[in-house]
Structure formats: structure tokens, C-alpha cells
Amino acid sequence: MRSQDRTGLTAIARAGVGGLTAGAVVLFAALAFSQEAPRLTGADPAMENVQAPPLARPVTDDRRKARNYPEQPPVIPHSIEGYQLTLNTNRCLECHRREFVEASGAPMISVTHFMDRDFQVLADVAPRRYFCLQCHVPQTDARPLVENEFTDMSATTAE
Incomplete structure (x- = not known):
């Protein structure tokens, strides 16, 4: 019985750490992308349809x-x-x-x-x-x- 409780606690602890890690990744991504990098190519706003530039010779x-x-x-x-x-x-x-x-x-x-x-x-x-x-x-x-x-x-x- 005792080992079953310990296993259950371990699983809960792993889920908690996994949730914290996933939350940290999301938070980091939000902070990283909140400062928009300058665009090199493409339309502004990004999803606008534009004509492709001609290929370079x-x-x-x-x-x-x-x-x-x-x-x-x-x-x-x-x-x-x-x-x-x-x-x-x-x-x-x-x-x-x-x-x-x-x-x-x-x-x-x-x-x-x-x-x-x-x-x-x-x-x-x-x-x-x-x-x-x-x-x-x-x-x-x-x-x-x-x-x-x-x-x-x-x-x-x-x-």
C-alpha cells in the first residue's frame, strides 16, 4: 500500500513539473516574440496577399x-x-x-x-x-x- 501511495505522489509531482516547464516555455515565447523583429521580406501585415517579386537574374x-x-x-x-x-x-x-x-x-x-x-x-x-x-x-x-x-x-x- 505504501509503495502505491509513493508512486501516485511521484506521478503527481512529475505532472506538476511538466506543467511548470510547459508554462515557462509559453511565457518565454511570449516575451521573446513581444518585441517584433524587423521584417526582411514579405507583406506587412504578415498575412496579406502580395505579388511575389521577380526572380533575380x-x-x-x-x-x-x-x-x-x-x-x-x-x-x-x-x-x-x-x-x-x-x-x-x-x-x-x-x-x-x-x-x-x-x-x-x-x-x-x-x-x-x-x-x-x-x-x-x-x-x-x-x-x-x-x-x-x-x-x-x-x-x-x-x-x-x-x-x-x-x-x-x-x-x-x-x-
Whole structure:
């Protein structure tokens, strides 16, 4: 009998702590969202129907862009509209695969793309590197949503 009472009290105590925790989360959320953050995009008020802005034009100058930090994946300096990138087809490989770079003039895929997660070199592109758009992105002429204050590490050490 005694253990039954103790179990009942434990269940009541857990429910009470759970209720307090849930109440604290709701209170915190209410305080956090009471000060409205400035909107970056979209209609004001938020649920108003507005026409979508036009898509930004892709940068298509085919010039390599300087990277901003070590290990940054190169950006795509051409349009990829209409490229098929599926489990069975990767249009990027038609120019960037080692066999085709001489004819296409495109840079070759990095040798790191031919290594599996155990650093074993494969004959073809590793499955985890097959979907190029996971890391590489096309550039557009879109206006930034927020001001960029990024400074390169070498620029800060030169001062």
C-alpha cells in the first residue's frame, strides 16, 4: 500500500513539473516574440496577399569568383536553368568530369569528390558528393537583404 501511495505522489509531482516547464516555455515565447523583429521580406501585415517579386537574374559571366574563406565551395558562374540533377542524371558532370574538361574548358571536379567517407579513392564521383547543389550555388544579381560586414581574415591581420 505504501509503495502505491509513493508512486501516485511521484506521478503527481512529475505532472506538476511538466506543467511548470510547459508554462515557462509559453511565457518565454511570449516575451521573446513581444518585441517584433524587423521584417526582411514579405507583406506587412504578415498575412496579406502580395505579388511575389521577380526572380533575380543569374550571373552568367563564366568567370571564377574569389573565395571568401578557406574550404569555401566555388560558386557556379553560369546559369543552371534546365539542368537535370537526379539520382540517375547529373548534367554538371557532362562538363566537369575529368574526361570532358579539355573539350568543355570547365574546371575539373576536385579530387576530394572522388573519396568516400573513409578517404578511399573511388573511380567515379562519391555518392555523398554527387548532388552538386548541396554545396555549390549559382550567383544572382539580387540585392542583399542585410548589409554584409564580412572581412577576410587576411584583411584584419594586415592592419
